[in-house]
Amino acid sequence: MGRFLLRRAGYAVLLVWLVVTLTFGLLELAPGDASLHFVDPDLPAARIDILRAQWGLDQPVALRYLQLLGNLARGELGESLVHARPVRALLLEALPPTLQLSGLVLLLSFGLGVPLGVWQAARRGSRREHAAGLLLLALYAMPEFWLGMLLIMALSGGLAWFPSSGLVAWDHANMGWVEGTGDRLLHLVLPTLTLLLPALAWVARHQRAAMLDVLGSDYVRTARALGLSAPQVLFRHALPSALVPILTLAGVSLPALISGSVVVETVFAWPGMGRLMVQAILGRDSPVIVACFLFYAVLVVLGSLAADLGAAWLDPRLRDGGRR
Amino acid sequence: MRGETSVARPWVRRIARPQALIGLVLVLVLALGALLAPLLSPYDPLALHVGPSLASPSLAHWLGTDLHGRDLLSRLLWGGRVSLSVGLLSVTLSVVLGCTLGVVAGWYRGVSERLIMGATDLFLAMPRLLLVLAVLGLLRLSGAASLLAMVLVLGGTGWMTMARMVRASVRTMADGPLARAGVGLGLPTWRILFVHLLPQALSPVLAHATLNLGRVVLVEASLSFLGLGVPPPTASWGATIALGREWLHSAWWISTSPGLALVGLVVGLELLGGALRER
Numbered sequence: 001m002g003r004f005l006l007r008r009a010g011y012a013v014l015l016v017w018l019v020v021t022l023t024f025g026l027l028e029l030a031p032g033d034a035s036l037h038f039v040d041p042d043l044p045a046a047r048i049d050i051l052r053a054q055w056g057l058d059q060p061v062a063l064r065y066l067q068l069l070g071n072l073a074r075g076e077l078g079e080s081l082v083h084a085r086p087v088r089a090l091l092l093e094a095l096p097p098t099l100q101l102s103g104l105v106l107l108l109s110f111g112l113g114v115p116l117g118v119w120q121a122a123r124r125g126s127r128r129e130h131a132a133g134l135l136l137l138a139l140y141a142m143p144e145f146w147l148g149m150l151l152i153m154a155l156s157g158g159l160a161w162f163p164s165s166g167l168v169a170w171d172h173a174n175m176g177w178v179e180g181t182g183d184r185l186l187h188l189v190l191p192t193l194t195l196l197l198p199a200l201a202w203v204a205r206h207q208r209a210a211m212l213d214v215l216g217s218d219y220v221r222t223a224r225a226l227g228l229s230a231p232q233v234l235f236r237h238a239l240p241s242a243l244v245p246i247l248t249l250a251g252v253s254l255p256a257l258i259s260g261s262v263v264v265e266t267v268f269a270w271p272g273m274g275r276l277m278v279q280a281i282l283g284r285d286s287p288v289i290v291a292c293f294l295f296y297a298v299l300v301v302l303g304s305l306a307a308d309l310g311a312a313w314l315d316p317r318l319r320d321g322g323r324r
Numbered sequence: 325m326r327g328e329t330s331v332a333r334p335w336v337r338r339i340a341r342p343q344a345l346i347g348l349v350l351v352l353v354l355a356l357g358a359l360l361a362p363l364l365s366p367y368d369p370l371a372l373h374v375g376p377s378l379a380s381p382s383l384a385h386w387l388g389t390d391l392h393g394r395d396l397l398s399r400l401l402w403g404g405r406v407s408l409s410v411g412l413l414s415v416t417l418s419v420v421l422g423c424t425l426g427v428v429a430g431w432y433r434g435v436s437e438r439l440i441m442g443a444t445d446l447f448l449a450m451p452r453l454l455l456v457l458a459v460l461g462l463l464r465l466s467g468a469a470s471l472l473a474m475v476l477v478l479g480g481t482g483w484m485t486m487a488r489m490v491r492a493s494v495r496t497m498a499d500g501p502l503a504r505a506g507v508g509l510g511l512p513t514w515r516i517l518f519v520h521l522l523p524q525a526l527s528p529v530l531a532h533a534t535l536n537l538g539r540v541v542l543v544e545a546s547l548s549f550l551g552l553g554v555p556p557p558t559a560s561w562g563a564t565i566a567l568g569r570e571w572l573h574s575a576w577w578i579s580t581s582p583g584l585a586l587v588g589l590v591v592g593l594e595l596l597g598g599a600l601r602e603r
Contacts, residue, residue, distance in 0.1 A: 015446055023458065030462040141590035143542050145549045146565055146583035153572050252448070259453035263546050267569075277454070278550060281461035293458070296451060 008308065012301040019297035020072060020290065024065055027286050055081075072294060078287035082280075087291045090276060097167055098265070098272030102257050104192050109199035110250055116200070117207025118242075121215060122234055140201035144260050148194040148267040155190065162189045165269035191268045195260050199253070206249050210242040217241075244314050251307020254299055347595025354589045358404030365398035369559045378575045388577040390567055399559035400581050406548075406560040407589070410474055411541045417479025419486060419533050423526075426490025427517045431498055437491070444484045452481045453543055460552045467555055474547065478540050485536075486529045493525035527600070534597030538590040545586055561586055 052058050056067065071078065077087035116132075123129045156164035163169060169183050214220060215238055223233045262274035269275075273292065280288035357364060366386075367374045373393035381388045387396040429440040456477045465473055494517070497503055502524070506516035547553040548562025556563065561582035568579025 011445070018446065026458055026462045030464070137591055137594055138587060141538065141542075141587050141594060143545050143549075143562075143565075143583065143586050145546060145562075146579065146586065149565070149569060149572060149579055150583070153576060256451070259451045262453060262457065263549065266550060278457070278461075281457060284462070289458070289462075293454070296454060300451070 004312075008305055012305065015301055016294065016297045017069075019293050020069065021065075023290050023293045024068060027289065028061060030284070068290065072290075077291045080280075080285050080288050082283050082285045082288070087287050090288060091273075091291060091295065094271060094273045094276040097270055098261060098274065100188070101191055101195065101265075101270065101272065102254075102261055104188065105195040105199055105257060106250070106253070108192070108196050109203050109253075110246070113200045113203025114207050114243075114246060116204040117209075118211055118234070118239065120204065120208040121211030121242075124212065136201040136204055139197045140205065142198055144194055144198060145263045145267050147197060148190070148264055151190050151193055152267075163187050164190060167271060191264055191270055194264050194267070195257065198260070199257065202253075202256075203246070203249070207242070207246055210245045211238065214238045214242045240314065244311050247310045247314060248307045251303045251305075251310070254303035258296060258299070341599055343595050344599030347592045347597075347599065350588050350592030351596060354404055354585060354592070355408060357401050358408050361398075361401040361405055365395075365401045367395035367398045369394065369398040369402040370557055371395075378571065378578075380575070381577055387581045388575070390564070390575075390578050391571070396564070396578065396581060399564055400561070400585060402559040403561045403564060403582060404585065404589075406471075406554050406558065407541045407544055407586075410471060410478070410544045411537045413475045414479035414482065414540050415533050415537045417475065418482035418536060419529065421479070422483035422486025423490050423522060423529065425483065426487040426525075427494050427522055429487065430491035430494030431513075431517055431521075433495075440487065441491075444487055447481055448484050452478070453546060455481060456543065456547060457550070457552060460547060467558070471554060474544065474553070478543060482536050482540065486532055489528050489532065490522070490525050493528075494521055497521050497524060531597050531601035534593050534600060538593035538597075541586065541589060541593075 049058070056064060059067070077091070079085065080087050080090055083090060116136075120129050120132060152164040155161050163186055167184070167187055168180075169175075169187075175183060220233060220238055223237050228237070258274070261272065262278060264270070265272045265274035266278060273295070276288065277292040279285075280292060361369075371394065374395050375385050375389040375393050377389065377391055377393045379385055379389045379393075385395050385397065387400060389395055390399075425440050425444075429437040456474060459473055459477050460470060463473065498521075502520055503516060506520055511520075544553060545560075545562035545565070548560045549566045551563075551566065553562055554560045564582040565579040568575065568577075571578055
């Protein structure tokens with residue numbers, strides 16, 4: 001276990017370093033530097049040079065790269081060029097909305113998708129399972145931004161049940177505690193649904209496949225031959241093994257969820273990490289871009305680590321690195 | 325020599341199932357529409373004011389028109405070209421990369437296998453959309469260059485599962501009669517690998533590639549939706565959907581048809597890929 005963790009930690013550092021280097025490289029390759037985007041071009045050249053020196057842009061590339069790595073290692077994220085505020089503060093502001101949204105989606109998609117997939121596997125070939133399969137396939141194929149717009153059209157425009165943008169209503173500050181909480185929840189509904197439906201279909205499909213895999217194996221046949229009842233075979237013997245690949249899936253679903261949230265946050269004007277990043281990229285706010293990518297890399301690493309630990313906990317064979 | 329490992333059902337019979345047929349029809353209709361866009365589209369997709377602004381679907385404009393009076397059916401047909409060409413090119417790149425790396429890892433083992441599998445894990449951890457977003461958003465390339473960059477990034481981040489599949493089957497075949505016969509006959513290694521072993525491993529890879537094509541088409545549409553895909557005047561499904569976003573409540577038809585086309589294409593590819601995967 002110790003060696004396993006050490007290897008994983010090495011891997012994690014490597015991945016994070018690669019992501020930071022890649023981001024830095026892209027920013028370097030991009031035409032022009034910050035002084036072209038954030039400074040009035042009519043300023044005298046001497047003033048611009050002073051600003052460039054202030055931002056460290058007059059240093060050689062290698063030195064700036066090392067400085068960046070050093071700063072990041074010390075946890076210094078720098079200051080946003082667009083907002084003239086510390087990047088850390090921007091991240092801390094954007095983080096809660098995103099965590100709220102992705103956490104809810106993660107919870108619901110696995111909470112609902114796993115039983116759905118198990119049901120599909122148990123009732124394989126029945127007419128209802130067929131219909132459910134087709135519906136899930138259509139959901140899986142939906143581009144999130146389009147689904148979001150459909151939901152806005154139907155539930156926000158047509159029926160006017162739910163608000164379609166932002167975290168809270170404009171008059172949120174005047175609301176009482178109960179009303180305010182309700183307002184927050186109402187604003188969560190559409191973005192959550194938009195991310196949830198395709199994710200749900202994805203989880204159910206994998207759970208169904210994993211379950212069918214297990215149901216075809218020898219030990220399940222043995223259990224059936226021994227006369228165990230169907231629910232006993234399904235839940236006590238088959239399900240635990242079929243959950244292992246799904247747990248790994250939960251770990252690696254973070255990147256997918258994040259990619260989805262980038263688009264969905266744009267559609268719903270949700271002030272989270274995805275929107276922060278898109279705006280930083282469009283506005284060429286390099287410290288924010290670097291920080292966002294760093295954050296995502298760390299999240300990915302943590303997700304896959306958690307998945308591996310969970311799988312090792314569920315499946316003893318994986319515990320000593322599969323040496324047995 | 326063929327069919328020495330496991331005998332798969334011939335692909336013709338795998339296709340001849342209702343689900344697969346539906347998938348095939350969906351994909352073919354959309355692909356032909358895109359391919360024959362110059363012949364089929366009633367108007368020039370770029371021409372402004374060929375009809376009234378924001379006209380609802382009618383006989384003259386089957387899918388309606390957008391704000392600038394452009395014909396949406398024509399833009400739908402031409403937009404399919406962007407989606408499909410980006411998708412096909414990048415998936416082809418992924419297949420080539422995945423097969424080559426998988427074969428090398430499965431045959432040579434040792435250091436090369438470790439390196440390739442390590443890279444596989446690393447790439448699997450990268451959120452694809454974000455990577456493309458960063459490359460396109462930061463480099464701000466023009467027309468053809470942005471298409472090329474999109475193909476390179478999407479293709480360069482889609483090979484991992486295929487590499488794993490190919491590696492696994494080449495590994496099992498490396499000690500098998502096929503490989504030993506090849507070595508015994510003194511065939512060059514590349515011939516054994518790419519002419520004799522790889523085709524045996526290709527069937528699941530192609531099924532995966534079909535599924536992957538659907539995902540890539542969705543990513544391309546997302547990028548165009550965010551305004552980072554193909555630059556504006558060119559018709560693309562994602563961009564048309566984005567345009568319709570401002571007119572959701574008054575002109576629902578703008579983003580409906582490209583959205584349905586996207587869903588149709590991806591569902592078709594899923595059904596087709598699913599049928600190809602089953603034996």
